[in-house]
Amino acid sequence: MDLKRYLAARARLVERALDARFPRDASRLRQAMRYSLLAGGKRIRPVLALAAGEVCGARPHLVLPFACALEMVHTYSLVHDDLPAMDDDDLRRGKPTSHRVYGEGLAILVGDALLTEAFRVMAAARGVSPARVLGAVAEVAAAAGEAGMVGGQALDLAAEGSRASFARVRDIHRRKTGALLRSAVRVGALVAGAAPRVLRRLTAYGEHLGLAFQIADDILDAAGGPEADGRTDRELGKATYPGVLGVGGARAAAARERDAALAAVRTLGPRAEPLRRLAAFVVARAS
Secondary structure (H helix, E strand, O other), X not given: OOHHHHHHHHXXXXXXXXXXXXXXXXXXXXXXXXXXXXXXXXXXXXXXXXXXXXHOOOOHHHHXXXXXXXXXXXXXXXXXXXXXXXXXXXXXXXXXXXXXHHOHHHHHHHHHHHHHHHHHHHHOOOOOXXXXXXXXXXHHHHHHXXXXXXXXXXXXXXXXXXXXXXXXXXHHHHHHHHHHHHHHHHHHHHHHOOOHHHHHHHHHHHHHHHHHHHHHHHHHHHHOOOOOOOOOHHHHOOOOHHHHHHXXXXXXXXXXXXXXXXXXXXXXXXXHHHXXXXXXXXXXXXX
């Protein structure tokens, strides 16, 4: 399969759905929401949800509201992460960050609105049984909250400027970035009504992919690559895999996580090929 074409097609689906859910109006809040939400990006989280749903036989339109919700949660986290109280970044995806354009107060409200709307979008999804909707909502809430992304961000802030252990860096990565990526895979499977055996395999895939993704991002940031916006992890004193293992050790760790992700979906047949290609792509970015 052509991964580039697959990613582009699924990203277009998500982009059109997000644009339709948030049409332009005169509200400055809506303008600011659209500015960050429709700023581009690979849409990896919604694509993972769609791909996992396809593995389990769900058509994309059934998973799409949940995929959009995941992107809304992710975007809210980026808007808040860029604020002066957090990373104080001036650029995101090559454009001025939300608070630089609209001010800090409105940027906070943008994040609040996107997070709240994400759960409304999931709750209003049609064609999916109430039990599956509830399962997906609970999954995203757990991944985004104290036990997941927000908790990971708190650990990340606490570790700034200190010599973090490998175990601590791994815990930060699993929660801050990995939890929502793992959740994306599980949400697609839950909406599709995946069998327990398949859900376990997809969960393992998501866990390993989430770590591989953040390790690769750490490597790219350390190298000052094109995907690195704003201040670097070193400038911010962040706890990272290259900081603990060196760049070579981090690359080896990313490869191990990729291989574990691939092993988890080895028996899931041709429908899982997009997931396999995605795992390889995530690590190849930092090669």
